Amino acid sequence: MPDPVPKRGRGICHSTEVPKLGLLQPASGGYLADFRRSCRDGGLDCDTIHYSVPKAAGDGEIRGKVTWYGDVQWVIEGNPDTAKVSQTIDVGAVRYAFEAGTTAPAGDEGGHGEMVAFNGTAYVRSTRTGSAEFYKTVYGPYMRCEAAGLVGPANATPDLIATTLLGGMTWTSAVNDMFSNIEKRSGAPAAAFGGMVTFEKLLGTAIALPSTQHENIFDSKEKYYPFAPHVEHNVSCVVVGFVGDMKEVEKRGITGLEKVLYKGASGSAGGGAAETLTLHAHLVTLRRSCKAKTAQEVRPQDVKEVYHLDSSSIVANFNLEVWLINDSMEEHPVLPAESVPAPIAHPPSLCSCSEWVVNALVDAGVTHIFGGHGGALVPLVNAIVNNPKVQWVCTRNEANASLMAAAYAKLTGNMGVCVATSGPGASNLTTGLLDALQDQCSMIAITGLKPRGGIGYSEFQDLQQSRMFAAGGLPLSLDVSSPDALVPLLRDAVAKALSLRTVVHLGLPVDVQAAQSPVPLKPFCAADVRAEVELPETHSFVIKNVASELRAASGRGSGRVVIAVGHRAVGAGHEILKLAERINAPVLTRLDAKGCVDESHALVFGVIGVHGKSGLERATKVIETSQLIISIGNHDDTLLLCNRAGLQIRPMITFEPDAMCLRINARYRALYDVVGDIKFTLRRLLAELGPQEADPIVNAPSLMEGWQSELAYSGLDIVTPMDAANLYLAPPAKKAKIELAEDAKRLWADIHRGKWRSSARRTSRFECISQGSQELSHPDCVMKEMSRRMEANDVLCVDVGDVTLWASLSACLTKGQRTLSSERLGTMGYGLCAGIVASLLRAGPDGGRAVVVVGDGGVQMTINELGTAQHLFGSSDKDHSLLIIVLDNAKLGRVAFGFEGALGCDLGPTPDFAAIGKAYGGNGVKVAKAEELPGAMDEAFKSKGIFVLHVLIDPALKADMATFQDKSIAMMDSG
Numbered sequence: 008m009p010d011p012v013p014k015r016g017r018g019i020c021h022s023t024e025v026p027k028l029g030l031l032q033p034a035s036g037g038y039l040a041d042f043r044r045s046c047r048d049g050g051l052d053c054d055t056i057h058y059s060v061p062k063a064a065g066d067g068e069i070r071g072k073v074t075w076y077g078d079v080q081w082v083i084e085g086n087p088d089t090a091k092v093s094q095t096i097d098v099g100a101v102r103y104a105f106e107a108g109t110t111a112p113a114g115d116e117g118g119h120g121e122m123v124a125f126n127g128t129a130y131v132r133s134t135r136t137g138s139a140e141f142y143k144t145v146y147g148p149y150m151r152c153e154a155a156g157l158v159g160p161a162n163a164t165p166d167l168i169a170t171t172l173l174g175g176m177t178w179t180s181a182v183n184d185m186f187s188n189i190e191k192r193s194g195a196p197a198a199a200f201g202g203m204v205t206f207e208k209l210l211g212t213a214i215a216l217p218s219t220q221h222e223n224i225f226d227s228k229e230k231y232y233p234f235a236p237h238v239e240h241n242v243s244c245v246v247v248g249f250v251g252d253m254k255e256v257e258k259r260g261i262t263g264l265e266k267v268l269y270k271g272a273s274g275s276a277g278g279g280a281a282e283t284l285t286l287h288a289h290l291v292t293l294r295r296s297c298k299a300k301t302a303q304e305v306r307p308q309d310v311k312e313v314y315h316l317d318s319s320s321i322v323a324n325f326n327l328e329v330w331l332i333n334d335s336m337e338e339h340p341v342l343p344a345e346s347v348p349a350p351i352a353h354p355p356s357l358c359s360c361s362e363w364v365v366n367a368l369v370d371a372g373v374t375h376i377f378g379g380h381g382g383a384l385v386p387l388v389n390a391i392v393n394n395p396k397v398q399w400v401c402t403r404n405e406a407n408a409s410l411m412a413a414a415y416a417k418l419t420g421n422m423g424v425c426v427a428t429s430g431p432g433a434s435n436l437t438t439g440l441l442d443a444l445q446d447q448c449s450m451i452a453i454t455g456l457k458p459r460g461g462i463g464y465s466e467f468q469d470l471q472q473s474r475m476f477a478a479g480g481l482p483l484s485l486d487v488s489s490p491d492a493l494v495p496l497l498r499d500a501v502a503k504a505l506s507l508r509t510v511v512h513l514g515l516p517v518d519v520q521a522a523q524s525p526v527p528l529k530p531f532c533a534a535d536v537r538a539e540v541e542l543p544e545t546h547s548f549v550i551k552n553v554a555s556e557l558r559a560a561s562g563r564g565s566g567r568v569v570i571a572v573g574h575r576a577v578g579a580g581h582e583i584l585k586l587a588e589r590i591n592a593p594v595l596t597r598l599d600a601k602g603c604v605d606e607s608h609a610l611v612f613g614v615i616g617v618h619g620k621s622g623l624e625r626a627t628k629v630i631e632t633s634q635l636i637i638s639i640g641n642h643d644d645t646l647l648l649c650n651r652a653g654l655q656i657r658p659m660i661t662f663e664p665d666a667m668c669l670r671i672n673a674r675y676r677a678l679y680d681v682v683g684d685i686k687f688t689l690r691r692l693l694a695e696l697g698p699q700e701a702d703p704i705v706n707a708p709s710l711m712e713g714w715q716s717e718l719a720y721s722g723l724d725i726v727t728p729m730d731a732a733n734l735y736l737a738p739p740a741k742k743a744k745i746e747l748a749e750d751a752k753r754l755w756a757d758i759h760r761g762k763w764r765s766s767a768r769r770t771s772r773f774e775c776i777s778q779g780s781q782e783l784s785h786p787d788c789v790m791k792e793m794s795r796r797m798e799a800n801d802v803l804c805v806d807v808g809d810v811t812l813w814a815s816l817s818a819c820l821t822k823g824q825r826t827l828s829s830e831r832l833g834t835m836g837y838g839l840c841a842g843i844v845a846s847l848l849r850a851g852p853d854g855g856r857a858v859v860v861v862g863d864g865g866v867q868m869t870i871n872e873l874g875t876a877q878h879l880f881g882s883s884d885k886d887h888s889l890l891i892i893v894l895d896n897a898k899l900g901r902v903a904f905g906f907e908g909a910l911g912c913d914l915g916p917t918p919d920f921a922a923i924g925k926a927y928g929g930n931g932v933k934v935a936k937a938e939e940l941p942g943a944m945d946e947a948f949k950s951k952g953i954f955v956l957h958v959l960i961d962p963a964l965k966a967d968m969a970t971f972q973d974k975s976i977a978m979m980d981s982g
C-alpha cells in the first residue's frame with residue numbers, strides 16, 4: 008500500500024535552534040501506527056520531526072548546485088553505446104552520487120549495478136546476471152557512467168541538514184515528511200539528499216538486467232527485481248537519493264528527472280504516492296566496526312554492500328544533507344572521457360604484532376580493554392594505551408578485570424576483552440572467564456607468556472596457561488608460536504568468541520608481542536563476524552504456525568501459556584508486553600533481563616531463577632501449572648521445562664536472535680524455534696495474530712496438546728515438581744487427570760478473563776512480611792526508595808547473596824532499565840565490577856548512573872576497584888556516576904540463612920564503607936537509622952562520581968522467599 012501523502016508541515020526557518028516541524032501523515036496501521044502508539048504510550052510527542060537547520064552562508068545565500076550527469080535517456084531506451092559506457096566521472100568532484108545503469112569495473116561493458124558514490128569513492132554492486140561481480144562491491148575513485156544522478160559539487164554547501172530525533176517510521180514516511188517541509192519553504196519540486204541513516208530495519212534490493220536484453224528496464228518489475236531482498240536490522244548506511252513532486256518538476260521543464268524518479272515508484276517497492284511524490288534512493292551498508300559519524304568520515308573498508316533502498320525500510324535515525332532541485336539543477340555539459348586509471352595503491356603501514364592485535368580488536372568493535380599489568384605484557388599494554396580508539400582499564404586485580412570484561416560483554420552485546428601477565432596474572436583471570444562462559448557472553452582473554460626461548464623451563468611465572476583454561480571449559484585456548492601464526496589464530500579466536508557467544512584465550516609470548524607484524528595494518532577479517540552470522544528472519548510459515556498455535560491457546564480461553572524472558576531479549580520489552588496482553592500470558596524474567604519489561608504491569612510476575620530456584624511461590628506455581636513456555640532470549644531453559652529428574656515435561660516455543668543461541672537449547676525440544684531480531688520477529692507475530700476478538704473457538708487438538716499427550720507419563724498437569732519426578736520414575740499406565748490447585752485455577756481463570764487489565768499499576772508485586780528491626784532500614788524499603796529514583800538509562804548491578812533476593816523481588820524497574828548480574832556462576836564481587844563498567848559506558852550528559860546492590864561480604868571482594876574507578880573518572884571529561892548501596896548485615900547472610908547449621912559466617916565488625924568511599928576520593932553516607940534513609944538516598948542520587956550508601960540492616964532478617972507475600976491473586980481480585 009502506498010503511504011498517503013503527508014500533511015504539509017509548517018515552514019522551516021534558518022536558525023541553529025531545533026524547531027518542531029512537520030506533521031507525519033496519518034496512518035491507519037502498520038509500523039508507523041505502531042510507532043506512534045508506542046511513542047504516545049511513552050509520553051513522547053510523535054507527531055513532529057525535529058530539524059536542525061544550519062545557518063546560511065554570511066550573505067544569506069544558499070550555496071551549491073545539484074548537477075545531473077550522464078544520459079538518462081540511454082537507460083530508458085536500452086540503447087547501449089560503448090562510447091558512453093566508457094565515459095568516466097571523477098567521483099572526487101561530487102559530494103554524493105547514485106544511479107543504476109553504472110558499470111564497473113573496466114571491462115564489464117554490459118553490466119548494470121547499484122551505485123553509490125561519496126567521499127571520493129564509487130561503490131558498485133554489479134547486478135548483471137551471471138556476472139562474476141554479481142553481489143560484489145567494487146570500489147574506486149572513478150565511476151564509469153551511462154546515466155548517473157549526481158548530487159552537488161564536492162564542496163557544495165547543503166541547503167540544510169535534516170535530523171530526526173525520533174525513530175521508527177518508514178523510510179518513505181520520514182522522507183515524505185522532510186520533503187513536504189522543504190517544499191513548503193521553497194516551493195521546490197524536488198530535493199536531493201545524501202548522508203547517514205540508521206535503519207531499524209533495512210530492506211535492500213538489487214536491480215538486474217541481463218546484458219543481452221536491452222529493453223526498457225522500467226517496463227517490467229519482474230525482470231527488474233529478480234533477487235530476494237536483503238533484510239538487516241540496526242544497520243548504519245550512507246544513503247543517496249532524490250525525492251520529487253513529478254507534476255511540478257514537469258511544469259518547470261526540468262528534463263530527464265522523471266526518468267529516474269520514475270512515476271509511482273517510491274523506492275523499489277512502489278510504495279510511494281503515485282503522481283505526487285516519488286522517491287529513489289541507493290545506499291551502502293556500513294560494517295559494525297565503522298565509527299564514522301558522517302559520510303565524509305567513511306573509509307572504503309567500512310563499506311559492506313550496495314543496495315537499492317526499499318521504501319518500506321524502517322528508519323531509526325537520519326542525518327541527511329538536503330539540496331533543493333529548483334532552478335539550481337543543471338545538466339553536466341561534457342563528461343570527462345579519459346579511461347579508468349589504476350586504483351590508488353595504499354602504502355603499507357608496518358606495525359608491531361601488539362599494534363596489529365589492538366587494531367584488530369578495535370575493528371571488531373571493542374572500546375575498552377580490562378586487565379592487570381606485568382613484565383610479560385608491556386608491548387601489548389603499550390599498544391592499548393597508544394591506541395586512541397580504545398580505553399585501557401588497569402584494574403587492581405586481574406580477577407576483577409575478567410569480571411568487568413564479562414559485564415561489558417553482557418551490557419554491550421559486543422566482545423569483552425581482558426589481558427593479564429603470565430603466571431598469577433593469567434590464573435587470576437579464570438573466574439570472570441567462566442562467568443562469561445556460563446552466561447554465553449563473547450569474550451577473549453589475551454595473556455602474556457615468557458619469551459619463546461624460555462617457555463616450559465623458565466623458573467619465574469611460567470604456567471601452562473592453555474591447559475589451565477582448557478580445563479575450565481574454554482573451547483579455544485592456544486599459545487601463539489610466532490608472529491606469522493598471530494593473524495590466523497586471532498582471526499579464529501575472535502570469530503569463535505563472537506559467533507558462538509563463548510570465551511576464548513590466546514597466550515602471546517612477550518617477544519611475539521614486540522615483534523614486527525608480518526602484515527601491515529588492515530581491516531580485520533573477523534571484524535564483521537557477528538553481522539555475517541545474523542541469519543535472515545524466520546520464514547513466514549513458521550510465524551503463521553506459531554500464531555495459529557497461540558490463537559488456538561487463547562481462543563479456547565484455557566491455554567496456560569507463560570512467557571519467560573532472558574537477557575538476549577533486552578530491547579524488545581514493549582513487544583513482549585504486547586504479546587502477553589494479546590494472549591493473556593504472564594511474563595517472568597531472568598534477573599539479568601529484569602527491567603526489560605515494565606515490572607509494574609499486572610502480567611509481569613517477577614524474576615525466575617534466583618540462585619537456581621524458580622522464585623517466589625507464585626512464579627513457581629505459574630511455571631508448574633503452565634502448558635506451554637514461550638522462551639524469549641533465555642540462555643538456559645532447564646528451570647522452565649524440566650522436572651527434578653531433568654526430563655523435559657513442558658513444550659516450548661523459542662525466540663532467539665540468531666541460530667547460535669539454539670546451540671544450548673538443542674538439549675530440549677521446541678515446537679518451533681523462531682530465529683531473527685527478537686523485536687521484529689515479535690512484531691511480525693503480533694501482526695499475524697491480529698486482534699484478539701478474531702480468535703476462533705477451536706475444538707481440534709493443537710500441536711501443543713499433541714505434545715502433552717506424548718509427554719503424559721511425565722506429568723504435565725501436575726502440581727509439584729516432586730510429583731513430576733515420581734511420575735517420571737514410575738510412569739502411569741494412562742494419563743492421570745490431575746486437578747489444578749484451587750488458587751492456581753483461580754489465578755489462571757482471572758488471567759484468561761483479562762482481569763489484569765483493570766488492576767492498578769503497582770510499585771511492587773511483592774509485599775515483604777518479615778518486619779525485622781523497626782530501628783534499622785529494611786532492605787525492602789531500600790530497594791523501593793532506590794527504584795523510585797532510577798532513570799531509564801541507569802543500570803542496576805546486582806551482587807550475589809541475600810542481596811540478590813532483595814534486589815530481584817523488591818526492586819521494581821518500570822522504565823526499561825538494564826540489570827547486570829552474574830546469572831549462572833553467581834560470583835560474589837561481580838556487582839561492583841559491573842557497576843564500574845556501566846558507569847564508564849553510560850557516562851555523559853544524557854547518560855545513566857550505575858547502581859550497585861551488594862552485601863558487606865560481596866563488596867569486600869572487589870572494593871579495591873574503587874581505585875580503578877576514581878583513576879578513570881579523574882582523567883575523563885565526562886560525568887560518571889557510580890552509586891554503591893551496601894546492605895550491611897555483618898555476615899555472609901545467604902550462607903548463614905540458606906544452609907542449616909552453617910557456621911563461620913560472621914564478618915563483623917564491618918568497616919565504615921562510606922569512609923572507604925571517601926578515602927578513594929568519592930563520597931558516602933552511613934545510614935544507621937531507618938528514618939535517615941530517604942534523605943540519604945536523595946543525596947546519593949544527586950551525586951556524581953563514586954558514592955557509597957552504607958545501610959545497616961537487621962542481621963537477623965532473612966531474605967527468604969517465604970517471607971514475601973505475592974500480591975498477584977489480590978491484584979486480580981481487586982481488579
Ligand SMILES: Cc1ncc(C[n+]2csc(CCOP(=O)(O)OP(=O)(O)O)c2C)c(N)n1
Binds near residue numbers: 835836861864896902
Ligand atoms: C566468589 C564467591 N565465593 C563464595 C560464594 C558463596 N556465597 C554465596 S552468597 C554468599 C554470602 C554473601 O554475603 P554478603 O555479600 O554479605 O551478602 P548477604 O548474603 O549477606 O546479603 C557466599 C559466601 C559465591 N557465590 N561467590
